Amino acid sequence: MKLSIKPFLILSIVFNASLAFAQPDPQVATLYENVRVFDGTSEKLTPPTNVLVVNNLIKTISAKPIQIPAGTTATVIAGGGRTLMPGLSDAHTHIWLTPTMDEILKGDVKQLNAAASATAKSMLMNGWTTVRDMAGPVFQLKSDIDSGKTIGPRIYPSGTMITQTSGHGDFSAPEALPRSLGGPLSIGEQLRISSVVDGRAQVLTATRFNLRNGATQIKLATSGGVSSPADTPTVHEFTADEIKAAVEAASDFGTYVSVHAYNIESVRRSVEAGVKVIEHGQLLDEPTIKYLKNKNIWLSTQNFEEFSAPYTPFQIHKEHQVVMGESNVFKWALQNNIKLAWGTDFFFQPDGVVQNIQLSKMKKWMTPARALKMVTHDNAQLFALSGPRNPYTEGKLGVVQEGAYADLLLVDGDPTVNLEIVADPAKNFRVIMKDGKIFKNTL
Structure with missing residues (x-):
């Protein structure tokens, strides 16, 4: 028996199906009215301005009233002349390492994952909407944040810090045999905090391991450090060929290598091997700062302070060395732009x-x-070095511009004049938005 389907019925089915596919997703908007904008680059705030966010991007910025698009569910926030600025970013953090050293050494992964999740939420609720994590197993946490399963900042993960035997990330017992000599995994390797490797082949493997897991950039330790047990900030680590191996593997995947390095020789050796970013650098001299300028290298640094707990006397001495050098490094970095x-x-x-x-x-x-520009626009330029591995390319980060991600803070007062405002986010950050979603609103 033949089935008979009338032509008009077929047309009706096709037409109705096309309507279903043609219906746009409902849009959600937030309109900030009467705000003064720090856009991430300017030294002064704008005059009273209105900013419209549609879904997760900034749609319109105008001194004139903005009409909310028809058919859009909108939240209107009366800014009252407050400052609207980009969310803060931290270019060197360790979300998974915020518990005490004793808690980390217990190796309770479930507890450490829970602590990392709590840290991520705390960071976002303090206004930090993007971070670059520079050692630790945060890949699952990043995925959970991006999918909305948990709360936290955008994460640019490095995975394990790659270090040599007796290097900055080697927390093995002194008498423990290295793995290449038949020894066990160190506690840092067991927890996926570090990879202790020696020689070109092992550096390649460790780099590719991090890339396989989703690293947006690679981190090597090419000098000693403060927290490490067996070296000092003046020690040089990894040969030029070992550093080149990491650079080659990262470059093959379209990204870059960033190195933990304090001293002059380690920094110059790293740059000559193709490294694009220096972490720390507090023991550099002015000629080396100028060298970084001429080579177009980023310096990602910090303002450290001396403290005792939980450090040993040896670590306290090393911390003192680093802190004594940082004022000159900031001065020279700013003078040489x-x-x-x-x-x-x-x-x-x-x-x-x-x-x-x-x-x-x-x-x-x-x-x-200048400080706010550094932790908004400038850090975002560094994050973009990850090229095709950059997970956040739908909009710009670190700026208040049309088409940028709606990662925004509405702040009491003018932080471009009084930086102390940022020290009390619970009081002064009235609205915290990330990716167009409001996570805090105390107005």
């Missing part, structure tokens, strides 16, 4: 507001507006 990024190197400190406090102290070396 090098590419300067900033982070906290936030770890072993469960109180998340320390990031805000450290940012407020940058007024020792620069104007508040």
Whole structure:
């Protein structure tokens, strides 16, 4: 028996199906009225302005009233002349390492994952909408944040810090045999905090391991450090060929290598091997700062302070060395206008507001507006070096511009004049928005 389907019925089905596919997703908007904007680059705030966010992007910025698009569900926020600015970013943090050292060494992964999730939420609720994580297993946390399963900032993950035997990330017991000699995984390797490797082949493997997991950039330790047990900030680590191996593997995937390095020789060796970003650098001299400028290299640095707990006397001595050098490095970096990024190197400190406090102290070396530009627009330029591995390319980060991501803070007062405002986010950050979603609104 033949089935008979009338032509008009077919047309009706096709037409109705096309209507279903043609219906746009409902849009959600937020309209900020009467705000003064710090756009991430200017030294002064704008006159009273209105800013329309549609879905997760900034749609319109205008001194004139803005009409909410028809058919859009909108929230209107009366800014009352407050400051609207980009969310803050931290170019060097460790979300997974914020518990105390004793808690980390217990190796309870479930507990450490829970602590990392709580830290991520705390960061966002203190105004930090993007971070570059520079050692730690944060790939699942990043995925959960991006999918909305948990709350936190955007994350640019590095995965494990790649270090040599007896290097900055080697927390093995002194008498423990290295893995290449038949020894066990160190505690840092067991927890996926570090990869202890030697020789070109092992560096390639460790780099590719991080890339396989989703690293947006690679981190090597090419000098000693403060927290590490077996070296000092003056030690040089990894040969030029080992560093080149990491650079080659990262470049093959379209991204870059950033190195933990304090001293002159380690920095120059790293740059000559193709490294694009120096982390720390507090023991550099002015000629080396000028060298970084001439080579178009980023310096991602911090303002460290001396403290005792939980450090040993040896670590306290090393911290003193680093702190004594940082004022000159900031001065020379600003005088020579090098590419300067900033982070906290936030770890072993469960109180998340320390990031805000450290940012407020940058007024020792620069104007508040310059400090804010560094932790918004400038850091975002560094993050973009990850090229095709950049997970956030729908809009710009670190700016208040049409087409940029709606990662925004509505702030009491003018932080471009008074940087102390950022030190108390609970009081002064009245609205916190990330990706067009409001996570805090106390107006």
